Amino acid sequence: MTATTTAGRRPLGPRIYGFLRSIPTWVLWILVVLWTIPTFGLLVNSLRTRDAQRTSGWWLAWQDGANGFDFPTLQNYEAVLGAEATGGLANGLLNSASIAIVATIIPIAIAAFAAYAFAWIDFRGREWLFIGTIALLAVPTQVSLIPLLQAYSSGVRMTIPIIEKTVTIIPDMGLAGTIPAVWLTHTGFALPFAIFLLHNYIAGLPKDLFESARIDGADHFKIFWKLVVPLSIPVLAAFAIFQFLWTWNDYLIALTMIGGNRVALPATVVVASLAGEFGLREHLLTAGAFVITVVPLVVFFALQRFFVRGITAGSVKG
Amino acid sequence: MKKRWHWLIAMLAVMSLVAAACATDEGVSTTTAAETTETTAAETTETTAAETTETTAAEMDLSGTTVTVFGSESSDEEAGAMQDALDVFAEANGMTIVFTGARDFSDQINAQAAGGNPPDIAIIPQPGKVADFAREGFILPLPDDVLATLEENWDSAWVAFGNVDGVQYGVNNKSDIKSLVWYSPSAFADNGYTIPESWDALKALSAQMVADGNIPWCIGIESGGATGWPFTDWIEDLTLRFEGADYYDQWVAHDIPFSDPAMVAIWEEVLAEWNAPGNVFAIDGSIAATAFGANGQPLADGTCMMHRQASFFSAFLPEGTPTGPDGISVFYFPAGPNGEKPVLGGGTLATAFRDAPEVWAVMQYYASAEYANERQKAQQIRKDGELSGFLSANQNQDLSNYLPLEQEMISIMLDAEVLRFDGSDLMPAAVGAGTFWTEGTSAVNGDKSVADAVAAIDASWP
Amino acid sequence: MSRVAATILGIVVAIGLSAIVFIGINKLFDLAEKRFAIFNAAIGGAASLVIFGLLWGNRLIVSPLLVTLIAAVVGVAVGLGLGLVRHRWARLGIGLAGGLTLGLLAGSALRSVVWPSIEPLAALLGLAAGAAVAAISWQVARRETALVPLLSFWLATGWLFGGWLAADFDGSKAEVLLASAIFGLLAGIWVGTVPYPSGETRGGIAAGSRKYIFLAPALLFITATLVVPLARTIWLGFLSGTPRNLAWTGLTNYRDIFTDPGILDLSEWTLIFSSRLFWAAVILAVIAIGLGVWLGRSGGSGLGTGFSLNAGTAMLIGSAVVLFGFAVFSFIRGTIPNNLWWIFAVTIFSMATGLAIAVLADRAKGENVAKSLIFLPMAISFVGASIIWRFMYVARPPQNDQTGVINTLWVQIGVWSQSETASATISAILGLIVVGLGYLAWRGWQAGNNAVLSGSVVLAIPLVWIMYRFLGPGIGGVAPSPVTGEPIADPILFLTQSPWNNWWMMVVFIWIQTGFAMIIFSAAIKSVPEDLLEAARIDGATESQTFWRITVPQIGPTIGVVATTLIVTVLKVFDIPKVMTNGNFDTQVLANEMWQRAFTELNFGLGSALAVVIFLGVLPIIFLNIRRMQRERLG
Known part of the structure; x- marks a missing residue:
């Protein structure tokens, strides 16, 4: 610790020593570079033609011109942005935005109410209800897809055992194939993790805050609105990032719930379908992946400052 | 007594059960073959199957109707050409046909069928799946007029791919040749x-x-x-x-x-x-x-x-x-020791999930030579002079739409003495x-x- | 442009409507104490709306809009009346009149499909059952509740089941009117005989309703999207057949799962002990223990056990554990071992790298840039990730240039390894680095800094090994051709060569999940109180000692949270195997197996049983975590 602080011209030994002591910093940047190489390669390849991608590695892109290929070329981006199959990319991006915004805000609100109730309203069976809710994190959500699709497309019916009469609990509302079906599904699937995360945080808020508020005559709704929400902005933003990333990048749930209604399909489905059969046009995925990554990145950078503080209080004070 | 309104909730719950009692007659009688209620599905299918034979698509007024088609063609060239070909028919009849292609079609069509949200028509690439869907009652047998159009335009070896236990369910759409x-x-x-x-x-x-x-x-x-x-x-x-x-x-x-x-x-x-x-x-x-x-x-x-x-x-x-x-x-790919000239083929089959005149009209269009011609023309435009990648073994299509090499492929297909579907798909x-x-x-x-x-x-x- | 407008409108409506409903209900229940009449009117109207709305939704009434509107108005009137009037008989009158009106309204509007042909016996039975339930609950309540409302409520319910639902629906108009009128009257008696609530009761309604209002939306969604489908899945797990022809087969699906050799194959486990990985793990463990004990004794900076845990020894132990795990999982094959391997490797590597980056980036220059770049993969969809890693892993035939990043490097290393001069040069460079590390170790030893000493030793080990490979047996992707014997490129088939293809897919997941772990760890590290760290430094603790003694214990709970989340995510991993190999080449995992059975093959029974296996596998981990959290909150 002391060797590096000596002022003036240092002899060779300490200089080597200081150099080697900085290994941890290199390790950081080596890791960062390693983590970025794959994405960087994608970026370079997205600017190359199909045959160029096939015949040489992206680090040789600078030779493309000599090999008779265009580089850099925007033709992949043009093809992606001009895609018309599966509803087109502009339409897909709109649908993605619609899905991700609503499926981020509504679960956060619902989970915040529930987390508050689990943390600060006393009632019988609270602990077990909470454990039961969190245990549902373990459900592989794919199993819910077909029953939910059935419910959206033809309602929910149940046969009462003894009298053998079929009862319609939820009528057929024609939700299948629409974006609201995706909202509802994402909302339900997000709740266990959202409640888990928010509850950690909200339960860790100082108790005296609530007591003094109650003495002032505030009811639960007021406490929640005036006290809990402002104090929880960090964790709400943190969850918002995760949920936005997941819903924006989701492919399976949206495709299953929307199916053959192509005007409602999100951008991930549009881009995936560009590849075509046998991966014929797979080179277009390079550009497509970048186009759909832009939005979540913007969201990440916008919410990042909340994010860091957010998770902290929740997970550390547990 | 304090919890008066708890009773209200209980009451509502009970009443909701009752209110809904036996709504089945009204609710289930939609004509979709893929009705999800497991108990009634079998009957529904039988009735619709019987009814289908009476519809004569050609004489119907189709204007204002909408038909959805779902398939595995998803790239701009393939899906776009499919839509172009369908648009020709749709415009002529004042109807709307929407084609959606998805990359994971094979899994998705299962989910959509089982989830009660099937398209009107699915373009299925595996005869095995057509058979599964037919036995499950998801898809409908072809009515006589569609079958007639199909048999008029396609060789029986190809038609057989869409036949399940002696009943015809599939209309050949695209033909691939592997040999x-x-x-x-x-x-x-x-x-x-x-x-x-x-x-x-x-x-x-x-x-x-x-x-x-x-x-x-x-x-x-x-x-x-x-x-x-x-x-x-x-x-x-x-x-x-x-x-x-x-x-x-x-x-x-x-x-x-x-x-x-x-x-x-x-x-x-x-x-x-x-x-x-x-x-x-x-x-x-x-x-x-x-x-x-x-x-x-x-x-x-x-x-x-x-x-x-x-x-x-x-x-x-x-x-x-x-x-x-x-x-x-x-x-x-040359013949074997006995000199017979078999062809290994593949392709897609259109199957119908909804019994409606407009659906059968589109199915009939799929069986016709016009579809093959329009699709080939559209796909060639989109491929910009290269091979279209779309082949049809339709016997009455206009072969001059194809580039010479693809004409050659089609003649190999049509000359086949024995035709078999790709075995791993079966x-x-x-x-x-x-x-x-x-x-x-x-x-x-x-x-x-x-x-x-x-x-x-x-x-x-x- | 209209699409944009419609989308924005949809978003606004969805969010606005949810907010209005939630805030509205909260405001409504605020009224219960001070403005009971309005509250009661709203409840009455809502109850009518729900009931008639359900009838409407089930297509059971004619001219539904009009009927439902009338019913809502009547409901509001009854609610308002009961909310204002306190006189006993007047209340009963309002209740009876309202009940009868609504009953007759329903009776005249109902479609013939639900006209019951009343069977007296069943009706009596239903009423008797209702009376019995009422009597029992009255006894349970120690006769402190009013009997008449209780009795009329249960009689109404009994009538509904016995008189109506149990009947055949082929009755006459008169019968349906009678049936609904009786029901309306009984329900009317119920609402009419409930006494006007006292101020205390009304306050109770206002306050006590909050937990339900706050929890209801979440529980509703969770029940509909997770609980009910889970129950259905458990049920389907006992059935077999095609979607519409399922039959009860008991535990057959589970037997099939656990007797399938593809799920668990132990036949090669003895080979573990002859694998090089295993012995490398043993050697590393021995070095780690030796080094740790020696340093612990000489430096006196152990954890009280004479063992010095620092960056170097921790890395050695970690490497030994990882190598041992890989040795085990590369010989015990099958879907379940694959899943365990995933859990083991992804959790360890994501957490270790995430933690390392979080620690190293803390207060480093360009911290935000580094963290953003590490987080970037989380923002990339699986469609993008699959194509990205195609460019990393792709292999081409020997005579072509490799286009995959890793194979290019690997083949190039092989080429160098074949050349005497290149081997010598590389070995010399590596040797210089090793000498430098040796010097560093010596300085560290002199300064009594165990972390520097052991860290240098640990870094030197792989370098020495690489030197040995270059000078001795060779390394890299060049091998003699099986045909000509000439050295040719020998790229790695990352996705088809079992069992290591599993690991190459895990790398993709680690690449993604490290960002998640890093962000959470980074936040936790920043929350460690600065004064604690200062105090430790003043006491003369080295950076590494501060880290192990102060930071790690402080972020302990976070480690638990991240580990749990990762394990849950990994056990449910599905996208990567599906996209990269679709479970072929011995890379199957449970979630993809489930998908293939349930979705690709429409074998709901087996797919559901697999889902249950996954669920039961994750459950204990979650349960332990929640218990731990609860204990911490209490303690």
Whole structure:
């Protein structure tokens, strides 16, 4: 610790020593570079033609011109942005935005109410209800897809055992194939993790805050609105990032719930379908992946400052 | 008493059950075949099936109706051309037809059918799935007039792919031919090679090429999670040639196991050709490392002389590669020892999920020559002068819409004495999209002996 | 442009409507204490709306809009009346009149499909059952509740079941009117005989309703999207057949799962002990223990056990554990071992790398840039990730240039390894680095800094090994051709060569999940109180000692949270195997197996049983975590 602080011209030994002591910093940047190489390669390849991608590695892109290929070329981006199959990319991006915004805000609100109730309203069976809710994190959500699709497309019916009469609990509302079906599904699937995360945080808020508020005559709704929400902005933003990333990048749930209604399909489905059969046009995925990554990145950078503080209080004070 | 309104909730719950009691008669009587209520599904299907025979699509006024079509064609060229072809019919009838293509179509159509949200028409690439859906009551048998149009335009061998237990459910849409060898006629001419007429002649030709210092074959079977499928195509093609169609059918149904000596002999025949020194561009056992799509480049630049692959392979040639007599062309993968000319084919089948005149009208359009013509024209425009990649075995279509090379492919299809669908598409997915590929790859790699590989496939048959 | 407008409108409506409903209900229940009449009117109207809305939704009433509106108005009137009037008989009158009106309204509007042909016996039975339930609950409540409302409520319910639902629906108009009128009257008696609530009761309604209002939306969604489908899945797990022809087969699916050799194959486990990985793990463990004990004794900076845990020894132990795990999982094959391997490797590597980056980036220059770049993969969809890693892993035949990043490097290393001069040069460079590390170790030893000493030793080990490979047996992707014997490129088939293809897919997942772990760890590290760290430094603790003694214990709970989340995510991993190999080549995992059975093959029974296996596998981990959290909150 002391060797590096000596002022003036240092002899060779300490200089080597200081150099080697900085290994941890290199390790950081080596890791960062390693983590970025794959994405960087994608970026370079997205600017190359199909045959160029096939015949040489992206680090040789600078030779493309000599090999008779265009580089850099925007033709992949043009093809992606001009895609018309599966509803087109502009339409897909709109649908993605619609899905991700609503499926981020509504679960956060619902989970915040529930987390508050689990943390600060006393009632019988609270602990077990909470454990039961969190245990549902373990459900592989794919199993819910077909029953939910059935419910959206033809309602929910149940046969009462003894009298053998079929009862319609939820009528057929024609939700299948629409974006609201995706909202509802994402909302339900997000709740266990959202409640888990928010509850950690909200339960860790100082108790005296609530007591003094109650003495002032505030009811639960007021406490929640005036006290809990402002104090929880960090964790709400943190969850918002995760949920936005997941819903924006989701492919399976949206495709299953929307199916053959192509005007409602999100951008991930549009881009995936560009590849075509046998991966014929797979080179277009390079550009497509970048186009759909832009939005979540913007969201990440916008919410990042909340994010860091957010998770902290929740997970550390547990 | 304090909790008065708890009772209210209880009351509402009870009443909601009652309110809903026996809504079934009203609720379930939609005519969709894929009605989800498990208890009533069977009856519903039967009634709709009976009713369908009476509808005569041609005489109906279709204006204002909408039909949804769902399929695996998803790229701009394929899905776009499909939509273009459908638009021609839609505009003529004042209706709307919406085609949606999805990359994971095979899994998705299962989810949509089971989830009660099927499209009106699905374009299914596997006859096995058509059979499953038919037996499950998801799809509807064709009414007489659609069937008549289909039989008028398509050869019975093709029509049979959409037939389940004697009832016709599928309308042929697209036809692929797999028994093709891609080659460069000019390279053949320069070296004095002639197109072989038999498997033995083909083997002699490749030996001749090696002797001349040429590389006969481009072979690569890497395809990500589907690695190995090009190998299964070779096996299927040779099985048809060596053992005939009956054997092939029994083998596909697993009445004859993979470990049957004749089958093992075919595997060894293929591997002997592939592993012969200098025979394959992918040298020294790197066939499994070579992407199947990467064979286009060496074939185009003349590094290798031949590549056996299905009709869609043209899309994998480097951009701007000329096709036809002056570029890359195809010849028929030659006949087997008995001289019979079988063809290994593939394709997609349109199936209907909803019983409505407009749906049957579209199905009838799919069976017609107009569809084949419009689709071919549209796809060729979108491919900008290259091979369209869409073939139809429709007998009454206008062949002049096709480029010469694709006309040749169609004539091979139409001349076929025996036609069989790609066997791995007919086998259970655990084999046809699983062990057949993976064990085949092991055998190609030399990781396993043929005997071990076929035994493993047999063991995995569900 | 209209699409944009419609989308924005949809978003606004969805969010606005949810907010209005939630805030509205909260405001409504605020009224219960001070403005009971309005509250009661709203409840009455809502109850009518729900009931008639359900009838409407089930297509059971004619001219539904009009009927439902009338019913809502009547409901509001009854609610308002009961909310204003306190006189006993007047209340009963309002209740009876309202009940009868609504009953007759329903009776005249109902479609003939639900006209019951009343069977006296069943009706009597239903009423008797209702009376019995009422009597029992009255006894349970120690006769402190009013009997008449209780009795009329249960009689109404009994009538509904016995008189109506149990009947055949082929009755006459008169019968349906009678049936609904009786029900309306009984329900009317119920609402009419409930006494006017006292101020205390009304306050109770206002306050006590909050937990339900706050929890209801979440529980509703969770029940509909997770609980009910889970129950259905458990049920389907006992059935077999095609979707519409399922039959009870008991535990057959579970037997099939656990007897399938593809799920668990132990036949090669003895080979573990002859694998090089295993012995490398043993050697590393021995070095780690030796080094740790020696340093602990000489430096006196152990954890009180004479063992010095620092960056170096921790890395050695970690490497030994990882190598041992890989040795085990590369010989015990099958879907379940694959899943365990995933859990083991992804959790360890994501957490270790995430933690390392979080620690190293803390207060480093360009911290935000580094963290953003590490987080980037989380923002990339699986479609993008699959194509990205194609460019990393792709292999081409020997005579072509490699286009995959890793194979290019690997083949290049092989080429160098074949060349005498290149081998010598590389070995010399590596040797210099090793000498430098040796010097560093010596300085560290002199300064009594165990972290520097052991860290240098640990870094030197792989370098020495690489030197040995270069000078001795060779390294890299060049091998003699099996045909000609000439050295040719020998690229790695990352996705088809079992068992290591599993690991290459895990790398993709680690690449993604490290960002998640890093962000959470980074936040936790920043929350460690600065004064604690200062105090430790003043006491003369080295950076590494501060880290192990202060930071790690402080972020302990976070480690638990991240580990749990990762394990849950990994056990449910599905996208990567599906896209990259689709489970072929011995890379199957449970979630993809489930998908293939349930979706690709429509074998709901087996797919559901697999889902249950996954669920039961994750459950204990979650349960332990929640218990731990609860204990911490209490303690």
